[in-house]
Amino acid sequence: MATLKEAKIGSTVTVKKLNGTGAVKRRIMDMGITKGVEVHVRKVAPLGDPIEVTVRGYELSLRKADAEMIETV
């Protein structure tokens, strides 16, 4: 199972499914990471976490622990 956490920097992945529940999941979806959207992994923070992605034309940062809930193709 591939997740956004493992996606390589510089790669673009498509979201297949979101796991998890409640506040974090809703927040991730509210920010535009929904089924079928393309996510470009831009970079990782200097200390190795969180990561920065481009989604729906803007930059979003999320922690690796949360990125793990996002299944990708």
Added chain:
Amino acid sequence: MEIKIALAGNPNCGKTTLFNALTGSNQFVGNWPGVTVEKKEGKLKGHKDVVIMDLPGIYSLSPYTLEEVVARNYLISERPDAILNIIDGTNLERNLYLTTQLVELGIPVVVAINMMDVVKKNGDKINTDQLAKELGCQVCEISALKGTGIKEAAELAVKAAESKVPMVPQHSFNGVVEHAIAHIEEAFLNDVAEEQQRWYAIKIFERDEKVIEQLGMSEQVKTHIEKDICAAEKEMDDDSESIITNERYIYIASIIKDCYKKKNQGGLTTSDKIDKIVTNRWLGLPIFAVVMFLVYYISMVTVGSAATDWANDGLFGDGWHLFGIGSSDAEDAADEYGSSLDIINAFIEQQGGEAIDNEADDFDVDAAKATADNLLATVDKSATADYTVEDEETLEETTETAKYADLKAAVAAAEKYDFADPDPADYGVWVPGIPVLIESGLDAVNCADWLKGLILDGIVAGVGAVLGFVPQMLVLFILLAILEACGYMARIAFVMDRIFRKFGLSGKSFIPILIGTGCGIPGIMASRTIENERDRRMTVMTTTFIPCGAKTPFIAMIAGAIFGGSAWVATGAYFIGIAAIIISGIMLKKTKMFAGDPAPFVMELPAYHIPTVGNVLRSMWERGWSFIKKAGTIITLSTIFVWFTSYFGWVDGSFGMLTEDQMEYSILAHIGKAICWIFAPLGWGNWQATVAAVTGLVAKENIVGTMGILYGGGDGSVYSAIGAAFTGITGMSFLIFNLLCAPCFAAMGAIKREMNSRKWFWFAIGYECGFAYVIALIVNQLGNLFTGKVNVIGLIFAIALIALIIYMLVRPYKESTKLEKDVKVGANA
């Protein structure tokens, strides 16, 4: 009739700029009741009867974050006459997500697309007419920054409010979802006004707990509706909340396809290029360090400290040199005069003569000159004499040896200045300070001494304690406003998140703590930049654990008097401060008070902007003013209280005002004697130390002065008296307690302002004092173990407390997934 227009939009979409442009200076800034979310409203320029309510910047109307709940409660219960929804034209897709939710509320909506100038410059096209048709509401183009189109947008909103035509959302969801929503409306929502039915139905479909609770649905209805929801979930293979979110974005994608044409795909914008360097894997940390250094250097070392010195020693002190004219001359004179009188007197006493006392009533300059000349003539050219120099800040005394050449220079200098400290007022353009002016005024009307004391040392000093910090604070606020406006503040959170989240803090907590090493008051105020309420509260509570500038003289005194001037004491103090923050953070984030609310770190990194001068200055002023207004009273009153209790008391059976060295008769000393047993387990249960700790609440450097008075006056120096009164262990315990306990009143005022809640204010102060007490007790009791003076009961307590702290640190903890807090939206709160 008054018209209310709510201004809604995402964070970083230019909402604040638009709000400022629409309302001008006619604003009221406050807080939403019970929470620290800022609430702003103002009257629309040119319309006396139109009130604009600035809602918190939000991405959605979910029930999970405080800002969103505040905003949606306002929209549902207050029902403004219209919503002006500002959206960022350069980021249409995500901004429209909120719009799809706002249009369901049944309130007339006007959409204003901001940053149209940038959109056009990029060569992109937005078909507003088409967009208006698909959304079913008015759409206009604006540039809040350049001020174009904003008047028209406001007029449209006013017209929409006056027309009172409820908004009808144009989009529909997937068939099976619509089926369920129709069912919900039919089964349950007949009592709700027609235009609101859809919003409630969608929330019920999402199983929004806050709405379900508000409506008070019966179990029977719930199970009936649940069937429909489950059917939809089964068909769509997702939970109902996610289905709705997905459907909204699918709908937005269809709108975008019709209305929006992007000129070039890919290619790096300027903002992208900046970001590539600024948060680069390798350069990120060094750049962060440089930015932080600049913030600290400007706000604490150069401009900021000049501002504070001016406010405290100039405006609320003796006075200052206008534009610094003459200040270097005055300093040169003071340096030249220096310790010359001490040197002369040292030689006179060595010769068995009578020292020159320039403060004596019968002091005669000519006689003194004659004595000095005579001395110079008679002293042997190889003679030396020892004299002591006292450090003004720490009261540390050092012995210096003067040679004949020093004496010669000293006599010359002393005669030049007529044996008196050079008065800075004699140099350049001197402006007397407020206390000096008031004092001369009071002298002119022959004011009684006690009243003069009350006015000068009580009230004026109390007000000075509030205002003295403001100039430095304003300098810092400018820097913070620039960091926020340009977009770097979000990057700070991005860079530092990994470290700080472990202690329940935000990456943005770095700035308050850094500033706290200079002064805790602007440090606490700097926590305003942290959006998440939980992280902000935690930062406010722990920032003052770091030793601030005012604590350093005290630390130096303890180090000098008790630890032989060891440099490890000061270094250790910083480590203790950092450890206190880390331990407190980990312990507190697992407590009920903090574990309640979820804090997902899914954060937008806004594009870099050049900040506008107007917005930066306005933000600076709002924050500075809120400190004066919300913190001023408590600071002034408590300063006056401590002043009164330490300068009034009973001497020889009668009550009256005391001189400085009569402190042992003061009310405060009596209070100290009554409560000092509390500190016995910490090893310093005597009234002098207790009183010193209390006066430290006015300003931490006061501890030094108080101890100077209470331990001075004996045969030896202040340092030797303190050294005799404390052992290494009790000294350490005293130091730790004063470092970690409640900060000065000014900082407490800032805490009160930032917590915006009585309960949280007292919790913060109580926690700090309690934590300081516990750590000092552990140090003292364990220390006694090594010196053999074991107190069994105390030791048992100390070990029990250590066990408790370890348990609090390691106990398991799970992040909450829903917002526990109840948010009420009062009409005029």
